Amino acid sequence: MTAGQSGMARCINLAALQVLIQLLAGDGYAVIGPIRRDDAIVYDRIAGITDLPAGWTDDQGPGHYALVRRGDDALFGYAVGPDAWKRFLHPPVETLWRAQREGDTFTLAAPRAPAPRYAFLGVRACDLRAIAIQDRVFCQGAYTDRSYADRRRNAFIVAVHCGGVGGNCFCASMGCGPRVDAGFDLALTELVDPAPHRFLIEVGSEAGAAMLARLDSEEATSSDLDLAESVFKRAASQMGRHINTRGLKELLQTQPHHPRWDEVAARCMACGNCTMACPTCFCTTIEDHGSIDESSAERVRTWDSCFTLDFSFIHGGSVRQSASSRYRQWLTHKLAHWIDQFGVAGCVGCGRCITWCPVGIDLTEEVAALRMATDPGSTVSHEHP
Amino acid sequence: MRHRPRLAVWKFASCDGCQLSLLDCEDELLALTEAIEIAHFTEATQASLPGPYDLSLVEGSITTPVDAERILEVRRQSKCLVTIGACASAGGIQALRNFAGIEDVVATVYPTPSYIRTLATSTPIAAHVPVDFELRGCPINKAQLLEVIAAFLAGRKPAVSSYSVCIECKRRGNVCVMIQGIPCLGPTTHAGCGAICPAYRRGCYGCFGPMESANTTALAREWQARGASSLQVNRALRSFNAAAEAFQTEALRHER
Ligand code: SF4
Ligand code: SF4
Ligand code: SF4
Ligand code: SF4
Numbered sequence: 001m002t003a004g005q006s007g008m009a010r011c012i013n014l015a016a017l018q019v020l021i022q023l024l025a026g027d028g029y030a031v032i033g034p035i036r037r038d039d040a041i042v043y044d045r046i047a048g049i050t051d052l053p054a055g056w057t058d059d060q061g062p063g064h065y066a067l068v069r070r071g072d073d074a075l076f077g078y079a080v081g082p083d084a085w086k087r088f089l090h091p092p093v094e095t096l097w098r099a100q101r102e103g104d105t106f107t108l109a110a111p112r113a114p115a116p117r118y119a120f121l122g123v124r125a126c127d128l129r130a131i132a133i134q135d136r137v138f139c140q141g142a143y144t145d146r147s148y149a150d151r152r153r154n155a156f157i158v159a160v161h162c163g164g165v166g167g168n169c170f171c172a173s174m175g176c177g178p179r180v181d182a183g184f185d186l187a188l189t190e191l192v193d194p195a196p197h198r199f200l201i202e203v204g205s206e207a208g209a210a211m212l213a214r215l216d217s218e219e220a221t222s223s224d225l226d227l228a229e230s231v232f233k234r235a236a237s238q239m240g241r242h243i244n245t246r247g248l249k250e251l252l253q254t255q256p257h258h259p260r261w262d263e264v265a266a267r268c269m270a271c272g273n274c275t276m277a278c279p280t281c282f283c284t285t286i287e288d289h290g291s292i293d294e295s296s297a298e299r300v301r302t303w304d305s306c307f308t309l310d311f312s313f314i315h316g317g318s319v320r321q322s323a324s325s326r327y328r329q330w331l332t333h334k335l336a337h338w339i340d341q342f343g344v345a346g347c348v349g350c351g352r353c354i355t356w357c358p359v360g361i362d363l364t365e366e367v368a369a370l371r372m373a374t375d376p377g378s379t380v381s382h383e384h385p
Numbered sequence: 386m387r388h389r390p391r392l393a394v395w396k397f398a399s400c401d402g403c404q405l406s407l408l409d410c411e412d413e414l415l416a417l418t419e420a421i422e423i424a425h426f427t428e429a430t431q432a433s434l435p436g437p438y439d440l441s442l443v444e445g446s447i448t449t450p451v452d453a454e455r456i457l458e459v460r461r462q463s464k465c466l467v468t469i470g471a472c473a474s475a476g477g478i479q480a481l482r483n484f485a486g487i488e489d490v491v492a493t494v495y496p497t498p499s500y501i502r503t504l505a506t507s508t509p510i511a512a513h514v515p516v517d518f519e520l521r522g523c524p525i526n527k528a529q530l531l532e533v534i535a536a537f538l539a540g541r542k543p544a545v546s547s548y549s550v551c552i553e554c555k556r557r558g559n560v561c562v563m564i565q566g567i568p569c570l571g572p573t574t575h576a577g578c579g580a581i582c583p584a585y586r587r588g589c590y591g592c593f594g595p596m597e598s599a600n601t602t603a604l605a606r607e608w609q610a611r612g613a614s615s616l617q618v619n620r621a622l623r624s625f626n627a628a629a630e631a632f633q634t635e636a637l638r639h640e641r
Contacts, residue, residue, distance in 0.1 A: 038560040038586065042494055063607075082560050107476050150572035269600040271572035272548060276555030287544040292535050293416040308548040309597045323598060358551070358572050359607045360564045 009050025029119035040223035081165025084279030125177030130279035168351025265324035272305035274353035390439035397445025403470035435445035436462030481627035595625035601635035
């Protein structure tokens with residue numbers, strides 16, 4: 001449902017946004033939203049709108065992130081930060097089970113407390129897609145990841161349309177934004193200027209409709225709708241990066257020896273930041289630990305990365321020894337093999353891997369360079385050493 | 386009661402910090418002494434039982450002719466030899482002598498240099514005898530030490546990862562300080578500390594030495610692109626793990 005067509009779009013003011021947060025908390029949700037911490041905008045528990053980073057935006061580039069003041073008091077006037085929502089839905093460290101020795105036998109206990117009920121405030125279009133992608137990975141294959149599925153089922157999502165976008169954003173290239181289209185309970189479009197500061201609010205689910213009914217809202221005027229439309233247009237026109245996805249899967253899958261892989265490997269440190277920051281990367285490793293007295297053991301699952309040597313360790317050693325083979329694994333998985341595996345690409349164009357790569361490696365630039373060898377019509381310069 | 390494996394803890398050139406991590410395991414110490422027999426650990430007890438030992442933990446680097454002999458005997462007496470800490474695994478901070486003239490160093494430190502019998506270099510244990518496992522860190526992480534001992538007792542591989550500090554840093558939810566302008570060694574440093582320094586908004590100091598495939602050249606280039614001087618790169622790599630290969634080689638490129 002989009003604002004323009006439904007005729008049902010409504011507006012809420014700042015006070016109603018505050019009430020929304022309080023109602024969600026009152027309903028037992030842990031409300032998670034953007035806050036300013038350590039000179040960045042990260043997602044954490046919020047109690048009300050004063051926790052939101054009013055008047056801040058972010059300046060992002062390859063290996064670069066800085067907060068800067070905006071000229072207004074927008075609450076959501078920035079792009080995505082270092083954290084993805086996977087930190088909550090697919091936590092970085094999770095104990096899967098514990099075992100306790102009792103005489104000659106042992107008991108197994110899944111230490112799963114009831115799954116937390118999260119309400120996410122401020123989920124952008126790219127991140128909604130990323131959540132949908134992780135849903136495919138964890139819930140729609142032959143086996144369901146129960147703890148992910150429980151957390152996901154419980155989640156209430158308040159999406160926010162991007163007003164201004166970041167320097168590393170390319171969701172439009174990936175067909176994942178900037179307009180929010182599905183996968184939310186409520187969606188907000190922030191309208192700051194002209195006053196009053198308000199939000200166009202759209203309903204995406206029954207739970208969302210029930211929540212909206214509890215808020216003070218007004219029917220959106222046609223000028224509200226026009227203003228929202230200009231917000232969408234501005235965001236779409238501001239994409240900092242671009243990927244040409246035409247034939248990209250075939251290109252990547254037929255270039256295993258392209259010299260660019262070695263060239264990027266000279267810059268890449270195989271540190272794994274890109275995979276950790278990526279909202280769709282789902283890989284984990286399993287560690288088993290036992291106590292010194294051998295009375296108990298536990299199995300822990302932690303985020304892993306295809307940039308580690310252990311990731312491809314099989315009998316005899318690691319398959320992907322070279323940094324070039326590891327970078328190739330990452331890029332080809334995200335943009336090509338993922339499509340074979342899950343029917344969609346594993347990249348939503350959020351730009352996090354570009355911002356949070358300590359040496360500023362930019363996958364859009366790598367793709368353009370890989371394309372050069374096969375597509376002389378492309379406009380990006382070829383940078384072989 | 387089943388046979389308790391016999392543990393020995395040895396000290397070479399070091400500050401004792403890593404051995405102290407073992408004594409620091411207060412909650413687990415009782416279980417530890419029930420599971421293993423502490424046969425030699427002078428930091429904890431004067432009593433010393435003769436070898437052989439099932440597990441030897443070796444702290445410190447080799448810096449004297451006497452120690453170069455002593456480590457051979459420790460190896461002979463040990464079924465399994467695990468080095469603990471940056472000194473034993475990489476030569477330690479004292480390996481800075483490797484990059485200076487030993488006479489100058491001795492003359493600077495001691496009033497009567499003629500009393501001193503020392504080697505020109507500080508070298509890791511693995512440069513002298515085969516090592517079964519190297520536990521990194523300056524100092525080591527006591528949780529990892531317990532993991533290594535528990536794994537030894539259970540006959541399994543320790544769950545100790547050799548990837549970058551960045552992976553721990555991201556898991557912990559730190560905002561990357563390097564991206565925000567603070568030079569950080571995390572991308573090329575071996576995990577194990579849990580990314581403590583970035584959690585306190587400091588760059589990683591490299592206490593755990595180079596990670597499994599450390600591209601220190603790329604990191605140094607990036608530091609310089611962000612304004613660090615060659616001297617700063619050199620100094621950062623020349624600390625507790627100065628003699629570890631990936632750090633040593635890159636630091637040399639930034640020698641005045
Ligand atoms: S690959 Fe990069 S841009 Fe694409 S979704 Fe992952 S982090 Fe975002
Ligand atoms: S890119 Fe690497 S870490 Fe990410 S999902 Fe693929 S294999 Fe896993
Ligand atoms: S691309 Fe960047 S973030 Fe990813 S592993 Fe390489 S250096 Fe690290
Ligand atoms: S702060 Fe340092 S250790 Fe943490 S991710 Fe950034 S570069 Fe890596």
